[in-house]
Amino acid sequence: MITTIKNNSLVDFEHELSLILNSNSNEVEKAKKIIIFIEDILKQLTDWLKNHVFDTIQEEIKFFKEIKPNIVAKLIFYKEILLLVATLPLDKSKRVKHYEKKIDAINQFYRKNREFIKYIKSHSTHFDELYFSRKQYKDLFLNDCMVINQDAKLCTSHDYLLAEVIAYELLALHIENRIDSINQSCAITNNQINSNLHWTAKKVDLIELIYALHESKVFDNGQADIKEITHVFEKAFQIDLGDNITRSFIDIKNRKTDQTRFLNQLQATLETKIENDLN
Known part of the structure; x- marks a missing residue:
C-alpha cells in the first residue's frame, strides 16, 4: 500500500482508486477490491488519528x-x-x-x-x-x-x-x-429499431460475435444476459438465430482449428483496410 498520510491529506489515494476502476474486472469485482482497499486506508487513518494533533x-x-x-x-x-x-x-x-x-x-x-x-x-x-x-x-x-x-x-x-x-x-x-x-x-425490445440491415453472413458467425461481446462485458457493465444481447441483434439485423444458441457455441468450441474463425477474419480484414489507407 503506497497511500500515505501527509499534510492533512491522503497521498496517492485517488490514483490507486483509479487503477482499480480502470482494471478489466467486472463491476462486482471492482466494488469488492475498492471496499478492501478503502477499509485498509481507514485502518491507517485510525492509527494516525489516535496519535495525531492538528496544529x-x-x-x-x-x-x-x-x-x-x-x-x-x-x-x-x-x-x-x-x-x-x-x-x-x-x-x-x-x-x-x-x-x-x-x-x-x-x-x-x-x-x-x-x-x-x-x-x-x-x-x-x-x-x-x-x-x-x-x-x-x-x-x-x-x-x-x-x-x-x-x-x-x-x-x-x-x-x-x-x-x-x-x-x-x-x-x-x-x-x-x-x-x-x-x-x-x-x-x-419493443420493436423500436428501424433498420433495413440484414445479416447476410452465416448465423454461426453472428453467434461467435455475440459471445465475444458478452464475454468482453461491453453491455451494462457485464450484467447483460446472453439471451438479451442475442434478441437485440436479431431485431437489429432481422435474423432468427434459433432458441438454442448454446448448441451453436458448443460447435464453435469443438472446432479442430481456428476456433474464433469469424473474429480472426474481422481482424485481418480491418488490418488490411488500415494498411491500405496508410499507403
Missing part, C-alpha cells in the same frame, strides 16, 4: 469536513452497489421497481437531514467547529447517535453523516443511469 482547529475541520467524509463516502457507495447487485431481481421487468425503492429510501434520508444538507450545499461554515471538530464539550443533542459507540478521537458528530450525503448523491446518480439503461433496452 489548528481549521486543519481539524478541513480533515473531518473535506478529507475523511469523501473517503468514507466511497466505502458506503461501493457497499451499496454490492447490495443492489446482490438483491437485483432476476425478472428484468421488476428491476426498475427495485431501483426506485432505493431512490425512495435516499429521498427519505434527504428529507430527514434536509437542514444539514442545506448547510452543506450553501457552503456555510458557522457550525463547522461544532460539526467537524472534536471539542470535548458539545451540545449533546447535536451529536449523531453513532458517535456513542465510536472512539471520540476518530470522529466528530457529523463527519459520517456528511459521508452518507456524498455517498447517496453518487448512488442516486448511478441508479438513475441504471433505470435509463433499462428503459432504453425496453424501447429496443
